[in-house]
Amino acid sequence: MANLFDELQWRGLIFDATEGLSDLFARERVTAYIGFDPTASSLHIGSLLHMVTLARMQRFGHSPIAIAGGGTGMIGDPSGKAKERTLLTPDEINANVEGIKAQLARFLDFDRAANPARLVNNADWLASFDLLGFLRDTGKYFTVNYMLQKESVNRRLESEDGISYTEFSYLLLQARDFLELFDRYGCTLQMGGSDQWGNITAGIELIRKLRAKKAHGLVTPLVTMASGVKFGKTEAGTIWLDPERTSPFRFYQFWFNTDDRDVVAYLKYFTFLERAGIDALVSTLASAPDKREAQRVLAREVTALVHGADQVTRAERASSVLFSEDIATLTADDVLAVFEDVPSTEIPADEFGGAGLAMVDLVARVQLAASKSEARRLVQSGGVYMNNRRIADLQARITIADAIGGRLVVLRKGQKQTHIVRVA
């Protein structure tokens, strides 16, 4: 079997790793974990890299553990945060843990006899520590000097807001997690994003001091977008894994719209395609960039992974209707199926009677424009489309005759923002 280390290296996933990790992978079946913060009830694609990485290691015969941070979430990781976090209530955290557990489960195989995956909640042990015991058993092994040197702490020390004692302690909890998993499951590797290096090495230290064993760490690089925008953010907001928050269609579109400069890296990061397959896409990208085959494959693979193959089919069908076919020839039901995810507004049929509704009013009313003035400007500049036909006339009115099957009108602003008007 190929060495997972080489695989990760080829994929550009190793930002930093402890000495001897490659040998460890070669020598034995490794149990490794990654922690996920329950800051929301759904994970977003920022976490996707780590989920895929866990799944990848399982495919290589190693045993993954995903931690839902129900315990650490009570405290808040200062890493990468410029300001103190607002604490979530225990109820919120519990609800969030349940949400992300379901998403994590999708990526892991719990039934592999040789190397089953595990999904645990660190509240199971962290919540039951008593303060004195914790200070004696864990706190004693870290000097404040050491903790102050951590970048996450240091940066906050220099800021005006400082860092609370609570968040300062976070490091100890995560170190304790690693020790706990080491004891329970023989977990010897912790992975994470590059901002986790400090937390990970603290855990390695603790295991070394208390168990006299060598544990390892590996961190992945920060995923960037060539456009300079933070990865996973779009005009429309964060790309979530939860289909209720980000429809599979928008999810697919996010990946499909990947910049040429990013697409190869993303194929390596987020798909299980092997070297030959990716090489082929690299040459297609060079010879026929307009085909966007690499983006298409990326979107297909990742959407299938997160939402299932049937959602890929639906997203592709929706895309073709949205961008090329003449929408007015479809039946109302087909249009609805394609745009199921798109926001919609119901408007009583009688408002479309007589002279109908003014286009400008309608655009403002369904919030495609923030105000009527903005709606006017939008129409004047040719940015409004009804059923994929541009409407540039300020006086334009919409009547029931314009509705597809007498039931719906597809309004679009620019190339990407669609809104369905349902005639009720």
Place this chain on the structure above:
RNA sequence: GGCGAGGUAGCGAAGCGGUCAAACGCAGCAGACUGUAAAUCUGUCGCCCCAGUGGCUUCGAAGGUUCGAGUCCUUCCCUCGCCA
């Protein structure tokens, strides 16, 4: 608590009594060009309407001076630096 600097549209930043709904840059939005890309270019970017040498509400807050205030005065609030 003392001294100094400052609070202008999403952000940054001009403005120093009328020509200010407020220069300029960024972000945003739309258009052109394209490959549902990037870059570039154009327009737009407080609200309302009967769309005009139109109306209304804005420049930390409240008062005041003035024919007229983002611009001057008073008080208050907040932010940032230095001192204690």
